[in-house]
Amino acid sequence: xxLQPLIDHLGSYIxxxxxxxxxxxxxxxxRRLKRKQHILQxxxxxxxxxxxxxxxxxxxVIDVQGIEHNILFAAENDWIxxxxxxxxxxxxxxxxxxxxxxxxxxxxxxxxxxxxxxxxKFDKIFKVIAENKCVALQNRxxxxxxxxxxxxxxxxxxxxxxxxxxxxxVHIASYLGITPEFLSKIRKETxx
Amino acid sequence: xxLQPLIDHLGSYIxxxxxxxxxxxxxxxxRRLKRKQHILQxxxxxxxxxxxxxxxxxxxVIDVQGIEHNILFAAENDWIxxxxxxxxxxxxxxxxxxxxxxxxxxxxxxxxxxxxxxxxKFDKIFKVIAENKCVALQNRxxxxxxxxxxxxxxxxxxxxxxxxxxxxxVHIASYLGITPEFLSKIRKETxx
DNA sequence: CGCGACGTTGATTTGCCTCAACGATTGTGG
DNA sequence: CCACAATCGTTGAGGCAAATCAACGTCGCG
Numbered sequence: 010x011x012l013q014p015l016i017d018h019l020g021s022y023i024x025x026x027x028x029x030x031x032x033x034x035x036x037x038x039x040r041r042l043k044r045k046q047h048i049l050q051x052x053x054x055x056x057x058x059x060x061x062x063x064x065x066x067x068x069x070v071i072d073v074q075g076i077e078h079n080i081l082f083a084a085e086n087d088w089i090x091x092x093x094x095x096x097x098x099x100x101x102x103x104x105x106x107x108x109x110x111x112x113x114x115x116x117x118x119x120x121x122x123x124x125x126x127x128x129x130k131f132d133k134i135f136k137v138i139a140e141n142k143c144v145a146l147q148n149r150x151x152x153x154x155x156x157x158x159x160x161x162x163x164x165x166x167x168x169x170x171x172x173x174x175x176x177x178x179v180h181i182a183s184y185l186g187i188t189p190e191f192l193s194k195i196r197k198e199t200x201x
Numbered sequence: 202x203x204l205q206p207l208i209d210h211l212g213s214y215i216x217x218x219x220x221x222x223x224x225x226x227x228x229x230x231x232r233r234l235k236r237k238q239h240i241l242q243x244x245x246x247x248x249x250x251x252x253x254x255x256x257x258x259x260x261x262v263i264d265v266q267g268i269e270h271n272i273l274f275a276a277e278n279d280w281i282x283x284x285x286x287x288x289x290x291x292x293x294x295x296x297x298x299x300x301x302x303x304x305x306x307x308x309x310x311x312x313x314x315x316x317x318x319x320x321x322k323f324d325k326i327f328k329v330i331a332e333n334k335c336v337a338l339q340n341r342x343x344x345x346x347x348x349x350x351x352x353x354x355x356x357x358x359x360x361x362x363x364x365x366x367x368x369x370x371v372h373i374a375s376y377l378g379i380t381p382e383f384l385s386k387i388r389k390e391t392x393x
Numbered sequence: 394c395g396c397g398a399c400g401t402t403g404a405t406t407t408g409c410c411t412c413a414a415c416g417a418t419t420g421t422g423g
Numbered sequence: 424c425c426a427c428a429a430t431c432g433t434t435g436a437g438g439c440a441a442a443t444c445a446a447c448g449t450c451g452c453g
Binding site for chain 4 (some may be wrong): 157158159187188190191194
């Protein structure tokens, strides 16, 4: 199992002891995903906190008109889950699927709680992870209410350049809240 | 000092022991705010995790054109802070001010860390608080990318009815990412 | 090869903004 | 207690940003 990236990731917040990484190894499951493979479907509870080792996943909803809206992407060393459903056990409104062939590590609710019980260090780490997520999301809200589509696209290119070259434009458009056609027109203007 | 609301709030996540509430009391400072009084200005580090006992605050930025954008409101039993600046000590990009006369309880970074050290229970509680904030922010992003201005306004009325009757429309418009004029036109259509 | 996913382009429409003007209300100082 | 400014909400004319709809070219893949 390719556990090392997760150990490095968690350890970058607070270094882990031998017993903690060992406990972690017992609780985590590796999974290999094909392109377009789902790990969460609307209507089902989200039973995994998912860490991306390699590849890229996206979380999205399908609205009443059948249109997909990408809420977030998660690439290497990032987390993706519907936290609300994960904790409550209620059906999720979201889908999560692989955009590329990916390798992920997953933890189920009960096992995550066991980690928390084993060492409060995990509480501390996941607290910081959640706080950092808040900052990123807040930033995104700010961009949505204050920037034009073109400005948001340029900001996305700056901030997520590594993603922008891997994702189809149709997904980027959806993430930015615009149509693929309009993104195409923006790109035409932008390209020099 | 009116500490009880904070104790009740934290206790609703995990009940606190006598020693913990006592420790909390030593670390928290009460502050009474007039309407429009600032507790954070752009360019200064955010030195407080702020809990709202009564009243209502808003966090906003001022863009290059001098236009304010409301990022979030916090009313009774809610938290408001620039977490990023709070932890890093770097200058904030945000303003936080009272929308109404308010009473707040504040904790400084060093005191919050002392709380964490005193009992890991506080880590657990603030982890959940951050996670809940993530859910709310994610929801807001979803609304921004998938709903029209009118739909967002109606969703806001449903979700934050208690706030919508207290806030001037100019602030609500800014929060929704639209102009006050356009909100006025939406309200005209909506009123039956 | 032929089909589906993806990106582009153009014509038209619509949602929302800009700017300007005007009441209504509140607050503040003389 | 009144005069005046400031804040807030509303309305209308016109303009721009972005959506919609339709068509077409390209590429990778079964």
